[in-house]
Amino acid sequence: MDVILFLVFAIIAVLAAINVVVQTHPIASAVSLIGVMGSLAVLYLLLGAEFIAAAQVIVYAGAVMVLFIFVIMLLNAGAEARKGRSFMASLLGAPVLIALLALLAWFVERIYPEGMGVHFGGFTGGSPESIGHALFTTYMLPFEITSILVLIAIVGAVVLARKELD
Amino acid sequence: MQLWLIPILPLAGFTINGMFGRRFSKATVNAVAIGSVVLSFAWVLKTLIALGVLNSAYTEHYFTWIQSGTFSVGCDMAVDRLTAIMLLVVTGIGSLIHIYSIGYMAHEGGYYRFFAYLNLFMFFMLTLVLAANYLLLFVGWEGVGLCSYLLIGFYFDKKFATNAGNKAFIVNRIGDFGFSLAMFLIVSQFGSLDFGTVFSKAPAASEATLTTIGLLLLVGAAGKSAQIPLYVWLPDAMAGPTPVSALIHAATMVTAGVYMTARSWVIYTHAPIAMQTIAVIGIATAFFAATIGLAQNDIKKVFAYSTVSQLGYMFVGVGCGAFSAGVYHLMTHAFFKALLFLGSGSVIHALSGEQDMRQMGGLRSKIPWTCWTMFCASLAIAGFPFTSGFLSKDAILLAANHTAPWIYWVGTITAGMTAFYVFRAFFMTFFGKYRGHAHHPHESPPVMLVPLVILAILSLGGGYLFRIPEFLGSLFPAQEVPEDFNLMAIASGAGLLGILLAYVMYVLKPGIPEAIASGLNGIYQLVYNKYFVDEIYDAAVVKPVVGGSRLLLWKGMDAGLIDGIVNGVGARARNVGGALRMLQSGNARSYATWVAFGGVLVIVALGVAQGVTR
Amino acid sequence: MSQVPISWFLTLSAILFVLGVAGFIFRRSIITMFMSIELMLNAVNLSFITFSYQLKQVDGHLFVFFVMVVAAAEAAVGLAIILTVFKNRQTLNIDEVNSMKN
Numbered sequence: 001m002d003v004i005l006f007l008v009f010a011i012i013a014v015l016a017a018i019n020v021v022v023q024t025h026p027i028a029s030a031v032s033l034i035g036v037m038g039s040l041a042v043l044y045l046l047l048g049a050e051f052i053a054a055a056q057v058i059v060y061a062g063a064v065m066v067l068f069i070f071v072i073m074l075l076n077a078g079a080e081a082r083k084g085r086s087f088m089a090s091l092l093g094a095p096v097l098i099a100l101l102a103l104l105a106w107f108v109e110r111i112y113p114e115g116m117g118v119h120f121g122g123f124t125g126g127s128p129e130s131i132g133h134a135l136f137t138t139y140m141l142p143f144e145i146t147s148i149l150v151l152i153a154i155v156g157a158v159v160l161a162r163k164e165l166d
Numbered sequence: 167m168q169l170w171l172i173p174i175l176p177l178a179g180f181t182i183n184g185m186f187g188r189r190f191s192k193a194t195v196n197a198v199a200i201g202s203v204v205l206s207f208a209w210v211l212k213t214l215i216a217l218g219v220l221n222s223a224y225t226e227h228y229f230t231w232i233q234s235g236t237f238s239v240g241c242d243m244a245v246d247r248l249t250a251i252m253l254l255v256v257t258g259i260g261s262l263i264h265i266y267s268i269g270y271m272a273h274e275g276g277y278y279r280f281f282a283y284l285n286l287f288m289f290f291m292l293t294l295v296l297a298a299n300y301l302l303l304f305v306g307w308e309g310v311g312l313c314s315y316l317l318i319g320f321y322f323d324k325k326f327a328t329n330a331g332n333k334a335f336i337v338n339r340i341g342d343f344g345f346s347l348a349m350f351l352i353v354s355q356f357g358s359l360d361f362g363t364v365f366s367k368a369p370a371a372s373e374a375t376l377t378t379i380g381l382l383l384l385v386g387a388a389g390k391s392a393q394i395p396l397y398v399w400l401p402d403a404m405a406g407p408t409p410v411s412a413l414i415h416a417a418t419m420v421t422a423g424v425y426m427t428a429r430s431w432v433i434y435t436h437a438p439i440a441m442q443t444i445a446v447i448g449i450a451t452a453f454f455a456a457t458i459g460l461a462q463n464d465i466k467k468v469f470a471y472s473t474v475s476q477l478g479y480m481f482v483g484v485g486c487g488a489f490s491a492g493v494y495h496l497m498t499h500a501f502f503k504a505l506l507f508l509g510s511g512s513v514i515h516a517l518s519g520e521q522d523m524r525q526m527g528g529l530r531s532k533i534p535w536t537c538w539t540m541f542c543a544s545l546a547i548a549g550f551p552f553t554s555g556f557l558s559k560d561a562i563l564l565a566a567n568h569t570a571p572w573i574y575w576v577g578t579i580t581a582g583m584t585a586f587y588v589f590r591a592f593f594m595t596f597f598g599k600y601r602g603h604a605h606h607p608h609e610s611p612p613v614m615l616v617p618l619v620i621l622a623i624l625s626l627g628g629g630y631l632f633r634i635p636e637f638l639g640s641l642f643p644a645q646e647v648p649e650d651f652n653l654m655a656i657a658s659g660a661g662l663l664g665i666l667l668a669y670v671m672y673v674l675k676p677g678i679p680e681a682i683a684s685g686l687n688g689i690y691q692l693v694y695n696k697y698f699v700d701e702i703y704d705a706a707v708v709k710p711v712v713g714g715s716r717l718l719l720w721k722g723m724d725a726g727l728i729d730g731i732v733n734g735v736g737a738r739a740r741n742v743g744g745a746l747r748m749l750q751s752g753n754a755r756s757y758a759t760w761v762a763f764g765g766v767l768v769i770v771a772l773g774v775a776q777g778v779t780r
Numbered sequence: 781m782s783q784v785p786i787s788w789f790l791t792l793s794a795i796l797f798v799l800g801v802a803g804f805i806f807r808r809s810i811i812t813m814f815m816s817i818e819l820m821l822n823a824v825n826l827s828f829i830t831f832s833y834q835l836k837q838v839d840g841h842l843f844v845f846f847v848m849v850v851a852a853a854e855a856a857v858g859l860a861i862i863l864t865v866f867k868n869r870q871t872l873n874i875d876e877v878n879s880m881k882n
Contacts, residue, residue, distance in 0.1 A: 001782065002782060002783065002784050003782045003783075003784050006784045006788065006789075010788075010792050013792065013796065014792070014795055014796070014799075017795075017796050017799040017800070017819055018799060020799070020803060020812075020815060020816070020819060021799055021802055021803035021806070021807070021816065026809060026811045026812055026815075029811075029812050029815050030815060033815050033818060033819060036796070036819060036822060037822060040822055040825070040826055043789070043792075043826065044826075044829055046784070047789070047829050047830060047832075047833045048833060049829045049832070049833075049841055049844070051841065052825075052829060052841050052844050052845070055845065055848060056825075056848070059848055059852060060818075060822075060848060060851070060852075063852065064818070064851065064852050064855050065818075067855060067856065067859060068811070068814070068815065068818075068855065068859070071811070071859045071862065071863065072811055074863070075811075075862070075863070075866055075872065077809065077811055077872055092759050092760075092763055093759050093802075093805045093806060096759060096762045096763045096766055097762065097798055097801060097802050097805070099766050100762060100765065100766050100769075100798055100801065101794060101795065101798040103766060103769050103770065103773070104769070104791075104794035104797070104798070105791050105794055107769070107773055108787050108790045108791055108794065109787060109791075111787075112785070112786055112787040112790065116783075116786055116834065117782075117783020117784060117785055117786070118783060118784045118785070118786055118789065118830075118833060119782075119783045119784070122833065123832070123833045123836060125832075125836065125837070125838045125841075126832075126838065126841050130838050131838060131841055131842065131845065134838050134839065134841075134842050135842060135845070138839075138842075139842050139846075142846055146846055146849045146850065149849070149850065149853055150849065150852070150853050152853075153852075153853030153854070153856045153857050154856070156856075156857045156860065157856040157857050157859070157860040158860075160857070160860035160861060160863070160864050161860045161863050161864070753874075753875060754813075754874050754877070755804075755805055755806075755808075755874060755875070758801070758804050758805050759805050762801050762805065
């Protein structure tokens with residue numbers, strides 16, 4: 001059961017990711033990205049990360065990607081033009097990527113030849129209660145800092161995008 | 167006894183004249199220069215009188231110069247009988263030549279510089295003579311070489327003079343190299359360079375070692391004393407002013423080699439092969455140089471080759487074990503050769519610079535004092551009976567006959583040639599009709615003539631005044647050489663024959679020389695061009711070295727390798743920079759590609775480091 | 781009750797990451813490149829959660845939390861920058877934003 005769940009959503013995620021990369025129109029890429037995030041949320045649930053799965057859907061897919069779509073529509077970005085060229089990218093790009101993938105996969109297989117299995121309910125520590133507990137004890141400092149970081153980001157975004165005062 | 171004053175007085179003269187001479191008047195320069203040398207001579211006399219009989223060496227130690235482990239060299243000066251003779255010759259004849267130079271250099275530029283250099287030379291020569299160890303002797307040795315270079319190239323605006331100076335210094339250097347090797351060997355064998363220590367330990371060393379040391383010292387002596395094959399600098403050294411030729415290249419510096427070999431007699435008496443080599447080289451040089459002197463037309467060149475030849479005689483004396491005879495000839499040669507050079511300087515001065523004997527003649531009536539003083543010198547060098555030259559040359563020839571009769575016969579023939587070419591020069595200069603173009607040949611001033619007269623007296627009678635063989639007999643090992651009147655007669659006869667032949671050929675029948683020269687043209691050209699030795703050296707040694715240096719060392723190593731490395735580093739840095747510049751394309755995608763590529767490398771590296779791959 | 785081997789999750793994460801890099805390298809529109817970055821971040825989140833499962837600790841979840849916060853902030857600022865670039869150069873093609881060339 002878990003295996004089937006995993007396979008289904010994993011394939012959806014991969015196909016959606018490929019679609020992100022392949023589509024020419026940014027809106028199509030954005031929507032495919034939302035699809036990736038959704039399937040990843042299911043996989044998080046499989047791994048016992050309830051809070052993170054919810055946060056993924058609400059924050060990531062619901063806010064960040066919406067922001068993306070707003071900006072795409074604001075800019076009226078059309079299908080991508082085919083101008084410009086990068087010698088390095090075309091030369092090294094594919095080999096490097098294939099090498100990267102092969103290496104990562106191989107290392108993974110070597111390190112976890114017959115690792116433990118994942119089944120639903122195998123990890124119960126991902127509840128909001130445990131996350132909140134860790135967040136406000138061990139990770140208090142990063143928490144505060146990231147709140148300041150968000151403040152800075154807001155201010156920066158406002159400054160960058162405002163109209164010049166005449 | 168303050169031996170150090172003897173060399174320091176001329177050094178003071180050099181310093182004062184060198185630093186302030188430009189502003190002094192001629193009289194002040196004279197006073198400083200001549201005064202310092204004459205004072206030095208006076209101090210020598212005082213010292214020798216105070217030291218008395220000098221049965222053993224008198225040493226003074228001043229300070230330790232080098233102290234390295236067990237090896238130490240001190241600044242020591244010593245006087246024994248051999249040193250005494252050398253001191254008297256150097257300071258005495260030095261003083262006379264300094265006085266002569268007042269007149270000779272009166273019209274030349276660089277007056278103070280000349281006397282400064284001459285004083286410096288006296289300092290180094292006296293250091294050489296007074297030294298009590300090989301290293302201090304070498305200091306003097308090198309110093310006189312330097313002064314020789316400075317003085318030969320005194321007319322520095324003339325290229326042939328500076329070339330001659332270079333040649334003298336460089337050829338001397340080759341000899342110095344041999345001397346240095348000898349010193350290294352002495353240090354490694356005997357642990358010291360001190361004369362006393364070395365000579366007491368020498369008899370115990372192996373003959374092979376002593377022979378090697380002796381031969382290496384001979385290389386040094388051959389360079390300094392102009393023997394085969396390092397004599398080529400001496401004829402060219404005539405480019406310097408005539409007093410320089412007289413002092414340095416006749417009386418003192420060139421005798422340093424003879425002095426050094428005589429001083430090292432302990433080493434040589436235990437290395438017979440080295441001694442024989444000295445004798446052979448000496449007689450070969452004597453004969454060879456005499457043949458060249460037969461055909462020269464420049465009056466100074468004739469005497470230059472004569473010096474080389476007479477130095478050969480001194481080496482024959484040393485090489486045949488007659489050390490005192492060699493030193494005896496050193497002294498008498500100083501008298502008459504200095505006189506010959508000073509006299510020729512007087513002739514050149516009278517003719518306002520003419521040196522070619524073919525442009526002279528009939529000067530007997532115009533410069534009589536010069537003529538008759540030079541006559542005394544010529545008699546002495548020809549070995550006319552009972553002159554000083556006769557006594558010393560006979561001593562050498564008898565010793566040579568005792569060692570190897572063939573040396574005696576070659577020496578006798580050389581004596582005949584010596585007499586011939588000296589009197590050829592005398593007759594060509596002073597007899598016959600005047601062939602030259604100078605306005606008014608006039609006699610030299612008294613300041614130049616008085617030294618000539620003194621030297622003439624010494625040339626004739628000096629052999630009796632200073633009986634060197636008896637004086638030095640206690641110093642050197644005894645030699646039983648029988649007095650053989652027949653041999654003495656034959657040698658004298660050869661000399662007289664030479665004089666007669668010269669008289670016939672140059673006074674009675676002046677046409678004969680040209681007839682012989684054109685008849686034996688091949689031989690004449692060979693001898694006149696000094697057997698083309700300089701040209702052979704140039705082609706065989708100088709050009710390959712220069713060419714090799716230019717090609718290999720200059721173009722290959724310096725410009726190619728070293729500059730190549732330095733410039734190459736710069737060029738490679740530029741190339742690398744140029745290549746790396748291509749990375750900065752401003753293209754974000756290529757940057758990303760490089761990042762991914764680097765990421766792959768890092769993953770591989772981490773994997774290998776963690777041992778995952780194996 | 782079948783179990784999914786952990787290595788599969790990590791492999792999936794690797795695939796998603798490589799796809800993100802591919803998108804970044806090969807696409808020319810700035811917005812699409814940004815979305816590829818988000819894809820990479822998501823892949824990394826997956827592997828964090830997986831490790832957290834393996835080690836039975838909650839710290840991995842916390843990392844993912846912070847990654848999401850930072851990604852959100854970064855998206856905000858980055859999009860603001862894209863807006864400015866578009867205002868100044870009227871292009872969304874990354875190859876034309878190359879004034880740092882040489």
